[in-house]
Amino acid sequence: MPKFEQNGQVINLTQKRRQKESNTIAMHTDKYSTRVISVTSGKGGVGKTNIVANLGYCLRKAGNRVLIFDADLGLGNLDVLLGLAPKYNLSHVIQGKKALSEIIVKGPGNIEILPASSGIQELTSLTSSQKNDLFNELNKLLSNYDIVLFDTAAGISSNVLSFNASANEIMVVITPEPTSITDAYALIKVLSIKYHEKYFRLIVNLAKNNREADDVSRQLCLVADRFLDVSIEYFGSVLADENVKKSVCKQKIVCEMAPMTKAGRNFSELTHKLIRSMPMISQSENKALMWRDIL
Ligand SMILES: Nc1ncnc2c1ncn2[C@@H]1O[C@H](COP(=O)(O)OP(=O)(O)OP(=O)(O)O)[C@@H](O)[C@H]1O
Numbered sequence: 108m109p110k111f112e113q114n115g116q117v118i119n120l121t122q123k124r125r126q127k128e129s130n131t132i133a134m135h136t137d138k139y140s141t142r143v144i145s146v147t148s149g150k151g152g153v154g155k156t157n158i159v160a161n162l163g164y165c166l167r168k169a170g171n172r173v174l175i176f177d178a179d180l181g182l183g184n185l186d187v188l189l190g191l192a193p194k195y196n197l198s199h200v201i202q203g204k205k206a207l208s209e210i211i212v213k214g215p216g217n218i219e220i221l222p223a224s225s226g227i228q229e230l231t232s233l234t235s236s237q238k239n240d241l242f243n244e245l246n247k248l249l250s251n252y253d254i255v256l257f258d259t260a261a262g263i264s265s266n267v268l269s270f271n272a273s274a275n276e277i278m279v280v281i282t283p284e285p286t287s288i289t290d291a292y293a294l295i296k297v298l299s300i301k302y303h304e305k306y307f308r309l310i311v312n313l314a315k316n317n318r319e320a321d322d323v324s325r326q327l328c329l330v331a332d333r334f335l336d337v338s339i340e341y342f343g344s345v346l347a348d349e350n351v352k353k354s355v356c357k358q359k360i361v362c363e364m365a366p367m368t369k370a371g372r373n374f375s376e377l378t379h380k381l382i383r384s385m386p387m388i389s390q391s392e393n394k395a396l397m398w399r400d401i402l
């Protein structure tokens with residue numbers, strides 16, 4: 108029987124589920140109307156931060172209240188990508204110097220951002236109580252937003268796994284590189300076995316054309332279908348487009364700088380699909396935002 112620790116007590120999965128159900132009833136429904144979506148990958152450099160920034164921007168333009176949480180705690184660079192220079196970041200929250208709400212900065216189109224810091228190693232090894240405090244603060248802010256996006260680090264570190272397991276929806280980003288597919292498979296495998304995550308959405312970035320994106324997504328879905336007990340939905344693609352690189356160099360996002368380009372249109376399509384799509388979990392299974400560590 109899988110066990111979890113909460114407030115120093117070890118409880119089994121059935122107890123935890125019951126507890127979650129009763130919490131669900133007790134909590135204000137506002138908490139459940141905020142979609143919390145993690146954007147993640149096995150391999151680094153596949154385009155997560157660009158995807159989060161552009162989706163966030165387009166979702167905001169479509170009228171949603173958006174918060175982006177830079178969940179790459181040790182090497183966060185969302186602020187750099189957006190040309191922001193925030194005075195405070197998550198390290199100040201962890202040190203108790205600032206409240207989470209006090210470090211929020213506004214980015215292009217009024218998206219709101221919780222900046223992480225870069226090069227502060229302590230952030231990669233937070234204690235359970237620091238993580239719980241962070242999420243308790245985040246829970247208090249949730250009702251201000253329609254959508255919260257987590258821009259995670261790459262890999263299968265405990266922080267990456269926990270941010271994914273804490274979100275309501277998980278978007279895995281891959282590219283046509285074989286290593287990105289095998290690393291994504293590894294990430295999905297760990298999340299499904301250790302955290303019982305079953306539903307994943309897939310975004311293919313940097314494909315030459317739609318056919319290549321379809322092929323790549325099919326490769327991952329086939330192996331996952333065969334060897335894992337998960338459901339993966341191919342959500343869409345962003346094609347390789349030099350305009351993304353150009354915009355990164357100018358510290359702007361492509362949807363702001365060149366919305367009618369290939370990549371700009373792809374982001375806009377993904378945004379509309381995201382708005383139309385319901386989470387792949389039923390409402391009764393919807394999770395309270397709670398830091399999930401496994402023992
Ligand atoms: N669709 C695209 N077309 C062209 N270049 C792209 C595209 N998407 C991303 N890139 C390039 O890939 C680089 C890495 O992107 P990004 O920083 O978003 O990846 P990441 O997955 O967040 O990386 P990390 O794992 O380090 O956090 C960008 O600087 C950009 O130059």
Ligand SMILES: [Mg+2]
Nearest residue numbers: 155156179259
């Ligand atoms: Mg990144």
